[in-house]
Amino acid sequence: AMCEEDGIPWVPVPPGLQPRAALCFLLFPLLACFSRFGMLKGDPKGALLGLRxxxxxxxxxxxxxxxKRFAQELHGKVPIIYGAGNTGPVAYxxxxxxxxNAKQPAYxxxxxxxxxxxxVGYELFSKVFPEGVFVFLRTSSDHPRVAKRVEILKEVLSRRGLTFYEVWAEGDDPLSQALWLLYFGDWVSFYLALLNGxxxxxxxxxxxxKRRLTEA
Structure with a gap:
């Protein structure tokens, strides 16, 4: 009401959504603003086409x-997701x-x-955490030093007999790739929930x- 009275543009967020389901209503207005002022490296419209x-x-x-296929790979396991740069927040x-969504541990x-x-924790990993598997979120725009580190880590994991997966983003720029990985992860968690029943x-x-905190 205050924004309307003062003539300030505003974007309503539909009520009743789980916070994690409201991301698009919170993120894309910001991306549109950044793009309008020339502060965004990437094409939001192209990213949306990729998400569709x-x-x-x-x-x-x-x-x-x-x-669904990747959720089946992760079913019964505990994923440890690795990201870097733009994909760091996506890994989180x-x-x-x-x-x-899937009601299970993940790191x-x-x-x-x-x-x-x-x-350093890889040394006893298979002994203390046999259900753990690693997931590398990859993009074609990864920094060369990051890409080199990933290749070395893959060799280390393979040598120790540890399981890892790579998920390669689609898209023509870092924004499209980060959003593609984010949305794909949402779908994977959904199918993992179904597999977990x-x-x-x-x-x-x-x-x-929250209830107990309000009662304290």
């Missing part, structure tokens, strides 16, 4: 549905979507920082925590 094409693949009941989104880390600490919508532990 991805949606057509991910809603398909065919065996070739890529999100993957982690939280698997937590909230994330970011290159190059993980090369200074996390990799759970409803992806409710987040009972979060609701309980």
């Amino acid at each position: 094409a991805l949606r057509e693949m991910c809603v398909s009941t065919d065996a070739g549905n890529p999100a 989104r993957w982690k939280t979507q698997v937590n909230e 994330w880390a970011e290159l190059p920082e993980l090369c200074h600490n996390e990799i 759970v409803d992806p919508t409710p987040v009972v532990p979060i609701q309980e925590l």
Whole structure:
């Protein structure tokens, strides 16, 4: 009401959505503003076209549905998602979507920082965390040093007999690629929820925590 009275443009967010389902209403208005002022490297319209094409693949009941296939690979396992640069926040989104939608553990880390600490944990990984698998989020715009680190990490993991996957983004620019990976991860978490036999919508532990905090 205040924005309307003062003639300030505003974008309403539909009520009743889970916060994780409101991302598009929060993100794309910002991208549109950045693009309008020439502050955005990438094409939001092209990114949207890529997301629509991805949606057509991910809603398909065919065996070739890529999100469903990858969810089957992750079923019964605990993913550790790795990202770098633009894909660092995307890796975190993957982690939280698997937590909230599929109701299971998932973890994330970011290159190059993980090369200074996390990799030491590979030494006893198979002994203490046999369900763990690694997921590298990759783009054609990865920094050369990041790409080199990933190749070395893959060799280290292979030598130790640890399982890893690579998910390569589609798109013509870093924005399109990051959004493609983000949306693909959302679909993977949805199908993982179905494989786990759970409803992806409710987040009972979060609701309980909030309720108890208000009662404290």
